[in-house]
Amino acid sequence: EDGGPDPETFCGHGRGGMGEEVKRKEDQRFITGRGNYVDDIKKPGMLHCEILRSPHAHARIKNIDKSRALDVDGVVAVLTADDLLEHGLATMPTLMADTQDVLVNDKVKFQSQEVAAVIATDRYTAKDGAQKVVVDYEVLDPVVDAHKALEEDAPLIRDDIEGQTDNHCLDWETGDEEATAKVFDEADVTVKEQMLYQRLHPAPIETCGAVGDYDPGKDKLTVHMTSQAPHIHRTLFSQVAGIPEHKVRIVSPDVGGGFGNKVPIYPGYVVAAAASVVLEKPVKWVEERSENIQSTGFARDYDMTGELAATKDGKIQAVRTHVLANHGAYNAVAQPSKFPAGFFNIFTGSYDIDTAYGSLTAAYTNTAPGGVAYRCSFRVTEAVYLIERMVKVLADELGMDPAEIRRKNFIPPEKFPYKSPTGWNYDSGDYEKALDLALEMADYDAYREEQQRRIDEDADKLLGIGISSFTEVVGAGPGKTCDIAGVEMFDSADIRVHPNGSATVRVGVQTQGQGHETTFAQIVAEELGMDVEDITVEHGDTDTDPYGLGTYGSRSTPVAGAAAAVAARKVREKAKTIAANELEASEDDVTWDRETGEFHLIGAPDRSITITEIAAGAYMNHPAGEEPGLEAVDYYDPPEMTYPFGSYIVVVEVDRETGEVEFEKFVAVDDCGNRINPMIIEGQIHGGLAQGIGTAMLEHVTYDDNGNVTGGDFMNYLLPTSMEIPEFETGYTVTPSPHHPIGAKGVGESPTVGSPPAIVNAVVDAMAHAGIKHIEMPMTPDRVWEKLDEAGLAI
Ligand code: CDP
Structure with missing residues (x-):
């Protein structure tokens, strides 16, 4: 009031x-x-669960012999799909209403998929038991690449879906295809670039785990679990198990990071809960790091083509994009039910662009299922990367300063509330103010001069300056447009x-x-x-x-x-x-x-x-x-989402001899409306920027052609450490959300969403004078060196 x-x-x-x-x-x-984390919970008589996982990415299970495992002293039970079938728990719905095996019934569809569960008196015994389960596999040809999965002779992964004859998962489109094509046909300038937002893993410090604790006296199932969404998990548990909701209690104690990884329900949770009901004892399951990376929800894996149409003086008239999405073995993306491509259709970003069209094809592959919103609002990260990279591509094509081209195209403050061509209602924004502050903090003009000086002097280390002026969309609902498994997002x-x-x-x-x-x-x-x-x-x-x-x-x-x-x-x-x-x-x-x-x-x-x-x-x-x-x-039930924004400026030094990239300056100006706790916001920004650096420079879940996860542990999936993180200079502007009771917008994910394109733009910028337009993430020294070589800059 x-x-x-x-x-x-x-x-x-x-x-x-x-x-x-x-x-x-x-x-x-x-x-x-x-x-007090899940793994700290100890209950009298508690048993431990170890999951046996498939070494193959694609294989039919011909037989499982549990006998030797059951002979291990301390092993209480060995569960397979057949045992779960008896209790109606062999499969579970994903958040996108696909059906995923809890334990493999018939056919393995990705490496590390859950095949059997061994329950024992302690964790080590459970592990010993799991090693004694003998599984007879008929190995099938796998396909891990989304492009190859859609080729005619690709092995069919989802033969469990009636009528499915190929690996095609879904199609989606947004915007006006015809109007966009017309603008492209008539435009002075068009640019096009293909870019992969590689498969990432959210990698929270604490992996996933659960303690199923069924109380036969009260006939009540309590599940202590690493959950980012306890209530919806209770609803889903209740639906799957057929237990009324008042007989299920989900407790999510302290959670050691989630980043979207703890939104889906995983087979381990179901097995721990089911085993507890059957055995009438508490059962704990806590996964190891490699299990977490190899089998739980990944993020991104969007192969995107971006196109911009513009006037000669840099006014953007249209955006067009196509995405090939790798969804893994199941459609298990974690986003509101009505958004098969998440919030990707906010790809016009901070810019006042009238015309847009986007389409997406998703494919099944023999890789872990996922597509979780890793510190992001349902694919806004991919959208921001696309538009912020494309603006740089256009700026280079036109020989314009990337700050100038942004200024020319920003949605002006007086146009808010702003309706985007793909239907988003931006609440408030003042993009130029944030950019101006960032430019000033970064000493932009001086760095531009220094950059030119190094080119003129043929210096060993080139300078690159990258900008990202992103707009976010956070705070789902409203409930009528956003729901999870039908439950409105209030x-x-x-x-x-x-x-x-x-x-x-x-x-x-x-x-x-x-x-x-x-x-x-x-x-x-x-x-x-x-x-x-x-x-x-x-x-x-x-x-x-x-x-x-x-x-x-x-x-x-x-x-x-x-x-x-x-x-x-x-x-x-x-x-x-x-x-x-x-x-x-x-x-x-x-x-x-x-x-x-x-x-x-x-x-x-x-x-x-x-x-x-x-x-x-x-x-x-x-x-x-x-x-x-x-x-x-x-x-x-929010009337609308909130639209935080910011401008990040990154200055890098690129070593022409080694391809190594050093951060020279890192400026982040954020606007999340009214700020509740500036210190906490600062912490959120620092953490998110570190993850953005990991994305741009180091992280990638990779597979070989046999479907083996080659980036499935911390030896091969490289997280940034304090050694890779530079000093951040943070600033802020305040543009309150007009519809939020305290004028606040979200902020936690802004730095992860906004920083990767700024970093890539900076590295590209260092080589742009020699014709380099794009470099794929993660920008490892060998990749950077290849680009330097291609441009004739390597020494
Ligand atoms: O949903 P999640 O908590 O991950 O994200 P968030 O709503 O952006 O909040 C992250 C943290 O920053 C919380 O502790 C918020 O209360 C705090 N925050 C703030 O102090 N002021 C804002 N305007 C937005 C968030």
Whole structure:
């Protein structure tokens, strides 16, 4: 009712409200070793589960002999598809309604697929047992490359789907094909480039795991699991197992990073839960690192062709793109049901482009299933990469400065709310302001001069300057357009103020390290005038928390953050009635002061009452005709998504002798609307930029032609370490979201989404004067050197 905090003036008022750098409440337990992760859970009589995985990528199972495994002392059970079939659990639905084997029934479709589960008294015995299971495979030809999978003579992977005669998974299109073709036909200039957004793995520090804990006394199944979305997981568990939802409890304790990897349901979770029901004992399953990389949800794997049509002076008139997506063995992408290509159709980015067309073909391959939103909103990362790379390609074609061409094409501030040609409704933005700040921070003009000097002097190390001015789309719902398995993507908060004036806030989202226990408390502190220290935030338990759709795609702040603010305002409404009663005044004569956090009589600020006094009144002296207590719940269905944005500028040195790339400067200017906790945002940006560097420079899940995962462990899947990470210089602008109750947008994924194209643009920029237009990620020294060689720049 008061429009929320004003970004110009809010400062937390010293109580830890919006805008204050409150230290993370959860860090006390994390840094003193008191976190409680799934693998910390120990139950009396708990058994351990080890999964036997297929060494082959494509093979028919002729026979499984469990006898020698069952002979191992301590092995309690060996489960195969046949055993699960008895309980109706042999298959499970993916988030895209495909049917995935829990344990392979008939045919293996990717290397490391789950074949059998061995349950034993301890983990080592379970592993010994798994090594004693004898599986007779008939090895089939695999196909791992999406292009080859669509060739006529490719081996058929999904012979389990009726009527499926090839490896074609789905087609999708967006925009106006005819109108776009016309603009391209008539354009002064067109550019085209093919680029692979390689297969990545989210690689959280904690791998996936679960403890199934069935209580036969209460006939209730509790599953402690590494879940980014406990409530929807409960719904799916209930559907698959045929157990009513009130008999299933999902507890997601501390989660050591998720990044989208912990959104899908994996066979290990199902096996641990099923084994617990059958054996009536707690069963723990925790995967190893290589199991995590090789079998759980990967990200990206989009082979994209981008095209731009423009005028001679650099005004972009149309975008066209085609994608070949590798979906792996099942259609198990993790995105809202109605978006088969996620939010890829935001590929017009930050630019005011009237005409666009995009199409996509997805193929099945003998690789692990996935397509999860790795620190991103459902393929926005691929879209941002495409458009930000293409703008650089166009700038080079026209000989224009990449900052200048962006400025010329940005959606101007006065055009917001802005409707994109593919149907997105951008809430607010001021792109030029963010770019200008980034250019200034990066000392852009000086670096351009230095770049030219090095070219003129034939220096050994070339300089490249890359820009990315990205727009994000975060905060799914609205529920009518976004759902997961039919459940609308709203979110929730439940606030209870206790008689002594402290409060418990329960939310439907699930933190995995983002600091929700602090920032959600700050929102409530701001809206109720409470001290942040007096507020506890709880999440991750479906028995006690309100239903929510979980944390991924930076949706927590836009959706559950909004719910927290609205629930707090509902509490405030009631608090006002109680305040009037306590002050012996009419409600119309009472007002709330955001700065002091107190209610007072209009015109008499000294006659005021704090939330603590009001809370006491709610329980000890509630007004006649009112319910006692002081609490409220809000289920928030966002009217729209939020559109954070930013400009990143990267300066690199490219060594002409070795192809090595060194970061000289890394500037990141972000705009996430009103900022709840600037310190937490800074941490989010740093972490996300590190992952962007990993993407651009190091990471790739690779396969050989036999379907062996050659990038399936940390020896071969290279994560960035502190050695590869430069100093970041961060800046910000504030453009509040007009529809969000506290004007906030999400921010967690912006740096991962926005930085890879800036880095690639920088490396390309170092060689652009010699005609290089593109280089594929990860930009390893050998790849960079090849490009230097191609351009005649190598020494
Ligand atoms: O959904 P997820 O928590 O991953 O992403 P987010 O909503 O972007 O939030 C990441 C962290 O940054 C949370 O602790 C947020 O509360 C915080 N944040 C903030 O302080 N101010 C914003 N405007 C947005 C996020």
